[in-house]
Amino acid sequence: MPTKKDIVKDALEDLSKINFKKFCDALVDRRGDRKVAKNKVQDKDFMDVTNVLVSSFTEDETPAVVIELLKSIKCFDEAKNLEEHFVDKHRTELIERVTNIPPILNLLLKKKVIQDPVYEEICDTKGNPEKMTKIYRQALKSGICAKDIFFEILKDKEPLLVEDLEKKA
Template identity: 90%
Template structure:
């Protein structure tokens, strides 16, 4: 059985030369608390870049980072394929053998999330949703209805989308997440 690292390595190997260069540029320019220096990826091959990713983000986090970056360079099919392979080989988050937080607390999240505009903005920014879906959800009346659409349209792509959504919830609805985690 392949590891997450193996799956990511294969995905990077399959990129065209120009898309691989765009991917490396996006990795260097990526915002966040963990940065990758240009000299770590400049003139490196897919195996070296995979090793840099795993050492920078851990093997469990690397697929989500790679999917985010692939989407940012408009390699949507490659991102989807990588997400599908990870979901196929690792059906549950390897950090936990339990059901994903956003699945486990679906009903409560649909009923209780109120800070939807910034959540939608971040889902769009992180390329979990595209502009048409963003507009459709924004035009929907009522928070529970908006949350239902987020589940139906944004989170159906798999574990990476759920992980991103969970991180956004921790930032934008921290008290709700804390309350639900205590109940679990």
């Protein structure tokens, strides 16, 4: 499994030359208590800049800083690719703790995230964790849009659980 540092390194490697330069400029100009000197990133490659980021912010903080900087230079797709979706990040907890499954399934069907056969299969499954596992395997595999819809449904149908998980993040 790739580390956070690896993920950041790959994201910086994928930037165009001009966007990488903009990123480095934004990093040097970034406001906050921890500054990065221009000579640390000037004429450096993506691996060197990744190392500077990790040594300046810690490996755990670096992805959030990179996302912030990518957004500041209008690289929204690249930033979105780095962000871990709430439903992915909290998969285990959601599988274990979601209990309000029938209305969630109804809304997934209504919003066309799942079709009738999948709906029926999940409804026929015994146990909430098993149903949630099937939701992940069958309903959310179609991508970010399905995950966004699922997250909005969770906020409505399981608000206290979502709030608890957001506090832990």
